[in-house]
Amino acid sequence: MLQLPPSAVDxxxxxxxxxxxxxxxxxxxxxxxxxxxxxxxxCAASKELAPEPFDLGRELFGTTDWPATATAHPTTxxxxxxxxxxxxxxxxTQVDWLGVYLLRQRFDGxxxxxxxxxxxMPSPCIPHHxx
Numbered sequence: 001m002l003q004l005p006p007s008a009v010d011x012x013x014x015x016x017x018x019x020x021x022x023x024x025x026x027x028x029x030x031x032x033x034x035x036x037x038x039x040x041x042x043c044a045a046s047k048e049l050a051p052e053p054f055d056l057g058r059e060l061f062g063t064t065d066w067p068a069t070a071t072a073h074p075t076t077x078x079x080x081x082x083x084x085x086x087x088x089x090x091x092x093t094q095v096d097w098l099g100v101y102l103l104r105q106r107f108d109g110x111x112x113x114x115x116x117x118x119x120x121m122p123s124p125c126i127p128h129h130x131x
Contacts, residue, residue, distance in 0.1 A: 009085065012085040013082075013085065015081055017084075019076065019077075020071065023067060026067055026070060026071060026076070029079045029083065030055065030056045030057035030060075030070065031053040031054065032054055033049045033050070034049065034050050035048065035049060035050065036048045061073075
């Protein structure tokens with residue numbers, strides 16, 4: 001069993017992070033591949049991936065022009081920290097997939113979009129992008 005001292009988790013979640021240096025680095029935090037879903041939002045039986053990546057930035061910020069806002073937004077730093085923590089945990093535990101989801105209030109007040117960090121993308125079939 002892997003045991004991390006609380007101080008290691010606290011350090012990862014409060015670490016100083018620099019804003020993403022490139023548009024590609026920013027997009028990697030907010031866009032990711034997801035499985036195909038059925039019309040009712042359930043996961044399809046196949047392991048086929050949706051043709052377009054899920055756009056968490058659009059869900060959180062309510063616009064396709066979210067990169068202009070997201071670079072300096074506190075959510076970006078949170079996503080960076082979660083990503084660092086999840087990657088380290090995945091490395092230490094040697095699992096095929098590990099993810100963390102955190103409910104966030106969207107631009108319209110709906111609490112359905114989630115920050116997420118995962119190791120071993122694409123994400124398995126979890127309805128994290130469903131409303």
